[in-house]
Amino acid sequence: MSGHPSTYEPKYAATKWLDHRLPIIRMGADFMTFPSPRNLNYWYTFGGILTLCLVSQIITGIILAMHYVPHTELAFESVQRIRRDVPFGWLLQPMHAVGASMFFFAVYVHMFRGLYYGSYKAPREVLWIIGCLIYLVMMATGFLGYTLPWGQMSFWGATVITGFFGAVPVVGESLQQWLLGGYAVDNATLNRFFALHYLLPFVIAALVGVHVWALHHVGQNNPIGITPKTKKDTLSFHPYYTVKDAFAVVVFLLIFAFFLFYQPDALGHADNYIEADALKTPPHIVPEWYFLPFYAILRAVPDKLAGILLMLGAIAVLFVLPWLDTSKVRSMRFRPVARGFFWIFLFFCFILGWCGAETPDNMVPFLSVGDKGLNFTWLSRIATFYYFAYFVIILPILGLVEKPKDRPESITKAILGDSSHGAAVPAE
Amino acid sequence: MSDTQVTDAHGEAIDDDKRDFIFIATGAAAAAGAVSLGWPLVAQMGKAADTLAAGSIEINLANVAEGQQLKMLWRGVPVFVRHRTPAEIAEAENTDISKCPDPQTDNERLVAKPDGTIDPRFLVMVGVCTHFGCIPVGEAGDYDGWYCPCHGSHYDTSGRIRKGPAPKNMTIPDYEYISDTVIKVG
Ligand code: HEM
Ligand code: FES
Numbered sequence: 001m002s003g004h005p006s007t008y009e010p011k012y013a014a015t016k017w018l019d020h021r022l023p024i025i026r027m028g029a030d031f032m033t034f035p036s037p038r039n040l041n042y043w044y045t046f047g048g049i050l051t052l053c054l055v056s057q058i059i060t061g062i063i064l065a066m067h068y069v070p071h072t073e074l075a076f077e078s079v080q081r082i083r084r085d086v087p088f089g090w091l092l093q094p095m096h097a098v099g100a101s102m103f104f105f106a107v108y109v110h111m112f113r114g115l116y117y118g119s120y121k122a123p124r125e126v127l128w129i130i131g132c133l134i135y136l137v138m139m140a141t142g143f144l145g146y147t148l149p150w151g152q153m154s155f156w157g158a159t160v161i162t163g164f165f166g167a168v169p170v171v172g173e174s175l176q177q178w179l180l181g182g183y184a185v186d187n188a189t190l191n192r193f194f195a196l197h198y199l200l201p202f203v204i205a206a207l208v209g210v211h212v213w214a215l216h217h218v219g220q221n222n223p224i225g226i227t228p229k230t231k232k233d234t235l236s237f238h239p240y241y242t243v244k245d246a247f248a249v250v251v252f253l254l255i256f257a258f259f260l261f262y263q264p265d266a267l268g269h270a271d272n273y274i275e276a277d278a279l280k281t282p283p284h285i286v287p288e289w290y291f292l293p294f295y296a297i298l299r300a301v302p303d304k305l306a307g308i309l310l311m312l313g314a315i316a317v318l319f320v321l322p323w324l325d326t327s328k329v330r331s332m333r334f335r336p337v338a339r340g341f342f343w344i345f346l347f348f349c350f351i352l353g354w355c356g357a358e359t360p361d362n363m364v365p366f367l368s369v370g371d372k373g374l375n376f377t378w379l380s381r382i383a384t385f386y387y388f389a390y391f392v393i394i395l396p397i398l399g400l401v402e403k404p405k406d407r408p409e410s411i412t413k414a415i416l417g418d419s420s421h422g423a424a425v426p427a428e
Numbered sequence: 429m430s431d432t433q434v435t436d437a438h439g440e441a442i443d444d445d446k447r448d449f450i451f452i453a454t455g456a457a458a459a460a461g462a463v464s465l466g467w468p469l470v471a472q473m474g475k476a477a478d479t480l481a482a483g484s485i486e487i488n489l490a491n492v493a494e495g496q497q498l499k500m501l502w503r504g505v506p507v508f509v510r511h512r513t514p515a516e517i518a519e520a521e522n523t524d525i526s527k528c529p530d531p532q533t534d535n536e537r538l539v540a541k542p543d544g545t546i547d548p549r550f551l552v553m554v555g556v557c558t559h560f561g562c563i564p565v566g567e568a569g570d571y572d573g574w575y576c577p578c579h580g581s582h583y584d585t586s587g588r589i590r591k592g593p594a595p596k597n598m599t600i601p602d603y604e605y606i607s608d609t610v611i612k613v614g
Contacts, residue, residue, distance in 0.1 A: 156562065160578065163560030182479045184504035184561075192473065279499055279506050281562040283577045299579055302593050304559055360580060 006030050035234035036241055037222035039411050043117075044220070044241075045248030046110040052249055053103040054208065058201050060096040061145075068148065070194035072187045075150035076275040094264040100142055101267040102256050104290035107135060111318075116342060118330030119221040125322040127214040132318045134207045137200055142288065144197035150190065151272030152282050158185045158193070160285060167305045184278065224414050225330025226407060233411040284359065292356030293349055296380040297387070299360055310384065317391045324391055326399030334405040338398050345390045348383040355380035479503075484614030486606070489550050497566050499555060502613055506563055507601060508555035509611075512585060517548045519572060520586035530597045534586045537597070541605040552611065553587045554601050559594035574598070 008029040010016040019026055067086050069078040082089040111131070114120055120128035147158045162185065166176040181188030219228065228234050235241070259266060267289060271282045287295050298311040317324070332339040360377040367374040408414035433441045482503045489509065492498045498509040512520070520534040537553070540546050555574075557564050562578035569575030570591060571584035581592030588597040603613040 156578075159562065160560040166561070178474050181473055182475055182504055184556075186479075186504045188476065188479065278501060278504060279563065281565075281577060285562065285578050299593075304593055304595050307593065 004030070004033075004035055007033060031216075032236075032238040032242075034216060034237040035228070035231070036220050036237050037228050037411055038233060038235045038240075039222050039224065039415055040220065040241065040244070041223050042244075042248055043109070043113040043223075045245045046106050046113065048245035049106045049249055049252050050103070050110060051208065052252075053099060053106055054201065054204060056099050057096060057103060058205070060092050060099060061198070061201065063092050064096055065198060068194075070148070070191050072150065072190055072276070075148060075190060079149040091260075094260055098256065098259045098264055098267060100145060101259070101288070101290065102252070103138070104142065104288075106252070107138060108290070111135065112346060115345075116332050117221055117223055118225050118325070118327075118332070120322045121225075121325065121328075121330050122322070123218045124214075124221060127211065127218060128322060129319055130207060130211045130214060132315070134204055134211060135318075136315065137204050137207065139291070141197060141200040141204065142290065144193045144200070146288055147190065147193045148197060149272060150276045152274045152276055152280075153269045153272040153285070155185060155276030155278070156281055156285050157287055158189065161287075162189075164308050167308050169305070186278075221330060222411065223331060224333060224408065224411065226409075226411055226414065229410050230412070286357055289353070289357075292354075293352035294356070296352040296354075296356035297384045299356075300377065300380040300384045314384075314387060317388065321391060321395075325395040326397075327395070327402065327404070328399075329404040329407070334407050335398075335402060336405060337402045338395070341390060341394050341398070344386065348386045348390075351383040352380060352387065355383060484612050486610055486612050487552075488610050490609040492550070494549070502601070506555040507613055508551070508553050508566070508587075508598075510551045510566070512549055512551055516572065516585040520551075520584060521548070523584060523586070523588070525588075528597075529589050529595065532586075532588060532597055537586050537588070537600055539600070539603055539605070539611075541608070550611075551585075551587060552601065552603055552613070554599040556598065557581055557594055558589065558596040558598065559592070564598070 006026055006029075008019075008026040010019045010025070015025055018024070064082060067078060067082045067089065069075055079093065082093045084090070086092075114128065114131070143157070143161060147154045162176055162179055165179055166172045168175055177183060179189075180186070181192060222228075269286060269288075274282075286292070294311050294314060297314050298307045301307045301310060327335065327338065329335055332342055355376050358376045360375070360380070362376050363371060364374045364376060364379050367379070436442055485500060485502050485507075487498065487500065487507075487509055489511070492509055492511040494511050495513050496511050500507050500509070517534075523534075525531040525533060534548065535546060538546050538548060538551070555563050557576040557578065559576065559579055559581050562576050564574035564576040564581070564583060566574055569582035571582050573585045573587060573590075574583040575581070576583070576592065576594065579593050581594035582590050583594075583598060584590050586597075587600075589595070601613050603611050606612045
């Protein structure tokens with residue numbers, strides 16, 4: 001992990017010996033002293049929080065796997081057994097289930113942070129793309145994991161999602177049955193989903209390594225988006241940001257603990273306490289909350305294939321964002337117009353989430369009277385339109401026409417402001 | 429051109445053509461090996477022999493009363509056997525199919541008995557929505573047939589898609605009459 005000259009000096013014969021052969025202590029030391037912009041705010045603590053989430057999911061997951069049975073006839077019961085009979089299972093199973101939600105909450109904050117401060121712009125395109133890849137694998141992991149408890153939502157969610165592959169022209173049905181290992185979601189499906197759910201978090205861990213490597217190569221962005229110019233613009237990662245991250249982690253864990261101990265089921269769906277039944281579809285299938293916006297996009301169009309393409313497009317567009325946004329100014333702080341559009345974008349993401357949770361034909365409260373007015377299908381169409389317009393129309397055009405505000409020369413100037421124009425500074 | 433030859437460390441002449449050939453042949457053999465090993469890795473995920481052999485079920489139609497629907501699991505998917513009322517049959521037959529997204533007459537969706545006659549009372553189909561695979565609810569929807577609660581697809585009394593996101597009619601499985609009242613699915 002390069003980026004700044006190493007200041008590590010091995011002190012003992014043993015560490016000198018090791019440093020010559022495998023400079024692993026040096027790597028850790030350089031990591032801890034990595035110069036970070038001095039103006040990072042709390043939105044920048046979510047990377048650390050995410051790392052914690054991943055570690056927590058892996059530890060609790062491996063523990064669950066010691067008690068879980070991936071068989072259609074035993075899976076549901078084995079998860080209930082974990083919760084009731086396994087020592088501390090009541091704690092560890094919800095830690096994993098609630099943990100998945102907290103993980104997604106953190107990743108969304110982390111991503112919107114990147115959108116706001118322009119962290120995807122040069123030279124951080126690759127860093128951003130690796131982040132998008134991590135998000136993609138996380139979604140796969142979350143989906144596969146949700147299948148494992150083998151409740152009604154597990155089963156029917158898996159049926160609907162694997163149904164996407166059936167929409168591929170010509171080979172769709174064979175592809176779908178290949179994925180399922182049968183004609184429908186069944187034992188073969190559950191087994192392979194378990195195997196893959198076990199595997200993917202380690203793929204994420206590897207991607208996180210590459211993500212941090214890229215981060216340390218190009219350096220961190222910061223709330224004003226101005227590249228640090230002198231040593232004065234930066235602080236050592238430790239102790240400044242280790243402490244800041246630790247404080248954020250504590251606050252995050254408080255929220256986590258609230259759900260874990262008081263509302264362990266609030267983020268899930270009651271139907272998943274009914275064992276999977278291949279003969280009965282629940283009246284209202286919804287995915288986990290963190291997939292709702294994409295589900296709304298999927299249902300916004302009446303055509304099966306078009307719906308899937310649009311949904312995939314909603315994720316794909318993130319990958320090419322660095323080349324869609326034509327503005328050279330990173331932070332939205334200096335882009336008064338773009339900032340307004342950003343907040344509208346965030347608003348519509350929430351609207352999409354709401355639409356995903358509702359029945360499409362239902363009327364939207366406040367925006368309809370009786371059966372006149374807006375229904376959720378139309379609301380999701382409007383929101384979907386804005387979602388794409390933000391990336392492919394607004395950001396490309398704004399970069400060319402918007403007049404950004406004046407930017408400070410350096411991070412230090414931005415923080416110290418006039419005081420840096422003290423007596424010692426010659427008048428300009 | 430000079431006639432000095434390129435030689436290797438042992439002073440032997442280097443034959444570039446021969447080296448290229450060996451290089452390409454080695455590469456080709458490795459590629460063939462990789463593909464033939466890769467295929468089993470991919471193909472193992474397909475349907476296993478016992479899944480394929482899950483075979484057929486027999487259903488006695490005499491047990492299904494008029495207006496009743498039987499739901500049976502066949503190869504992990506539900507099969508609907510509906511004993512339709514005369515009104516439902518009339519509705520299925522008198523539909524202008526040119527307006528259907530997936531035009532099929534009612535008779536095309538039924539299987540003839542060995543003697544060539546068709547019994548329009550019994551509709552046998554795979555009870556899986558052609559959108560994303562939910563199980564539609566019977567005697568529901570705008571066309572008195574089936575309604576899929578997942579994303580709102582409406583099927584008529586012949587199981588044809590009429591409205592909503594599903595692209596196709598519900599599938600008719602392979603089945604045959606093995607007697608006047610017993611069918612064999614699969
Ligand atoms: C990226 C990290 C991970 C995410 C986002 C994730 C997500 C999930 C989710 C959403 C569930 C369903 C929980 C429920 O609704 O009850 C689940 C279940 C499960 N996961 Fe994970 N998981 C992750 C890592 C792991 C790891 C590393 C393992 C190790 C083998 C694991 C093993 C399991 C097992 C055995 C279950 C079934 C038991 C249960 O439902 O509680 N997970 N996972
Ligand atoms: S699965 Fe039936 S409408 Fe989508």
